[in-house]
Amino acid sequence: MLKSAVFASILRLAMLKDAGQREQMHENSSPSYGSFPLSKRTNTIPNSIISARSFSVLIHTKRPTMGDSHPSTEIFNQKGLEYEEAFGHDAGLQKNVQNFLELLPANARVLDCGCGTGKPVSHSIAASGRRVHGIDLSPTMVDLSRKQVPHGTFEKVNMLSYAPSDKFDGVVASLSLFELTREELTTMAHKWFQWLRPNGLLLILVIGADDVKTSPEMWDSDGQCVQRIGWTFMSRTVYITLFTKAGWNSLLEGAGFSIVHTETDTFVPAAEGCDVEPHYFVIARKPSST
């Protein structure tokens, strides 16, 4: 995978050099575009850059199966609090977590699925007086969560193999689903449903495939999902899976949830080397009668 990623990067740089547009690409991934709607920002990307990017995505057709050697684990182990400095100021996330918490009982037990450093999500849950349990694949992130949220409990486990001994009133998965495949995301939707008590609530923070630049050949045939999108994150390229906004809704409804609330928001990370993120929030409820 590393070899093909390096090859793809070299090829991409060579193509950009030929087009004399390396500077412009840097600008397009810069946080300084944050004051424009994303559609306007992406529309400014020259076509040659779009095709160079799609090419790098197309030749990068292999990904490791999800496990403890998942590529992002290395990034999160390395970056630790640097990640929080770049992403921890997300006002849209904080507002949606507060709205979600208000819909839960005061003594609710909430799972933070891919908890990262523990801030802001686990920390907000604990600060509200509710009980929080966080899981994460990265041992560095689990250590940071334990330090930063002393009232929570945390464990290092892959969400795909997690088997809770008790049910939750709420589950949050914030920005932690990007590197799962379509099949794994579908599995997770059913697992969250199983892990919740009747009337339990789910909050996910994801990105809609319809809100990012793609090319037609990248799409699954049903038009609901794009896999292996090259995404710039903490100065690296990671390959991510995105459903469309409607696709996320139907994935959750297919697992048995009813959609309670959806919202979009553009988030600008506070670091160089990160793509601007068009966030999509969904709050969904497990019916009381199951």
Ligand SMILES: C[S@@+](CC[C@H](N)C(=O)[O-])C[C@H]1O[C@@H](n2cnc3c(N)ncnc32)[C@H](O)[C@@H]1O
């Ligand atoms: C982008 S960070 C988001 C952290 C936090 N949820 C937030 O909103 O700030 C993604 C986190 O999800 C974790 N993660 C990714 N895939 C995972 C998996 N399959 N199981 C558990 N954690 C995972 C990563 O290790 C990382 O800490």
